[in-house]
Amino acid sequence: MLSYLFLGILFAARTNSLSSVTDDKAKPTGPDGQTTTCRCRSENAQSDILRQLLNQETLIRMALDKKVSDLVNDMAEMKKYVQKSTKQLQNSKREIETNKQQLQDAKREIETNKQQLLAAKREIETNNQQLQDAKREIKTNNNQLQDAMAEIVSLRNEVLLLRNQNRKMGQLSDGINTSINVVKAEVNQSQKAQLELSSAISSVVSSLEVIRQNMSLLNGPAKDTPVGFTAGITSASRTWEGDILVFPHVITNKGQGYSSSSGKFTAPRDGTYVFTVTAVSYDSDWLTLEIVHDHVSKVRTLSDNSASRQTGTNLVVLELDRGDAVWVRRYSGQGYSGSSAPMTTFSGFIL
Template identity: 65%
Template sequence: MMSRLVLVFLFVVQTNSLSVLTDDKSRATKTDGETVLVRQLLNQETLIRMALDRKVNDLVKGMADLKKNMETSNQQLQDAKREIETNKQQLQDAKRKIETNNQQLQDAKREIETNKQQLQDAKREIETNNQQLQDAKTEIAALKNENSALKAKWQVLSNLTTLLSDNLTTTINTVKESQHSQRELSSDVSSLQAFQKNMSVGAVKDTPVAFTAGITSSSSSWDGDILVFPHVITNKGQGYSSSSGKFTAPRDGTYVFTVTVVSYSTNHLRLDIVHDGVRKVRTYSHSSTHYQTGTNLVVLELDRGDAVWVKRYVGRGYYTYSVPLTTFSGFIL
């Protein structure tokens, strides 16, 4: 619009300049020759004005076309801006969708990790159950062995009872034949037994019996049968043997025995206190954590010569210090 105004202003200025020139000429010349010259100048001025009019019209038309082109360009620019805005919106939507997908991916990863952890926990539980099953099978096998041993002992006792019954019948028959002699012999034997008993009780009644033994060196791989406690702390009555690991009762009586064992690291270990081959009580050190302590105590009625020791049931290894952690003790009441 400003360019159009400038062109119109230039046209008016040029036209006024020519008009002033021709007007000055017509006042200055009064002769015929001058009149002809003035007409020629007027004709030239007219031609110039017509040429200028055409140029102005062309300029106006060019300005109109330029305006139309500018409006078209503006419209295209607006369309381009709207398209850019649309593309920006689509880009933002795409970014949000990517972020949503990333979040879903993170959630899926966390869920996978959770599932993995649950699977690991299930595997550990299955392993624990398998271990308990194996322990149960081992214990059942041991019980079966003990049952077989008891059956064998019962059979021996049954045979012995039969033999004793036969001997008793023979003896009764013999006694019936010589009752008088038997009564006298029985009286003498009773007197002798009472005398021997009084002498024996008097000799050993006040003799103390007590022991404590321990282990001062750890082992991660021990899986033997009898656990020997070589470090003797107390051994009144000399009933405990540090070489065999067994205690032999020096006299009849009621005894108390206790055992304490610390498992090596995460090893599983069970030990039994055994009386003449029969398992009485058991310690339990599980592998769920490090260095588990298993302990137990038993009160036993022992005859002179009965043996008591500590026997491995299942597992391996034990832990201790130079001052023993793993110990075996006993005493008479």
């Protein structure tokens, strides 16, 4: 742009100088011969002007050359700057791409951490649930322990009572033997008294035999003690989701083997037992129960949803050792019916 400006100025200066030369050449020549002098002066003036113009042109050309050189240098510098900027831009692009990749990796890592956190939360919830189950089981075991302790106290009291009765029977037997000896002495004194005493001895001996039989019964083994129970449910539920179905309403509990707090029957001695369960479903809900012997399912009931309050029942005969536990467990379903006279019941007895 500057070069064009200087060229325009130079062209305008040359045009003015040529106009001046042309004007000087166009002057008329006088008759007195002064035209030659004027012409010489004019030529000198033109030569001076031409020299000035040439000098100005040279100066302008030098200035233009310097400007052009400066522009070339500036263009070179600018080209280097552009190349440097281009390289920096490429580096920036690569850095941006690297940052994007790192951002994607960070996002994936965050997502992985979220999944791990959710898994940890689920594991914590599972552990909490297991802890709650363990607490319930401990509570059930404590209840069973309390029932067992109560049963032990009851048996201890019965043993003490039997011992007292045995002592009384022993004292009575000693008294009878003394009486027999006295009677025998009197028999030796009198025949008539002997006849009368014979009848009395027979009566006493009979009484003694009865007493001895009673003592044998009192001292007999505990296996003759009856064991049997029946328990039921008096209130209905449609949202029950537990494991062991507890029958809190106890109708019969011979031998104190059934616990109404835990819902489990604990065998007081070895033997063959019969268990039965009857379940009435809530309205038209499914309900399936199991009779369980020490965590092993033995038989199962089914109350389907084909109609309202369907009844499912089953029976099982089990060989139990003392201390074995039997209970009713939920297999599927949530609802069972109840009433003041129980419809859903659990029973068992020893053969």
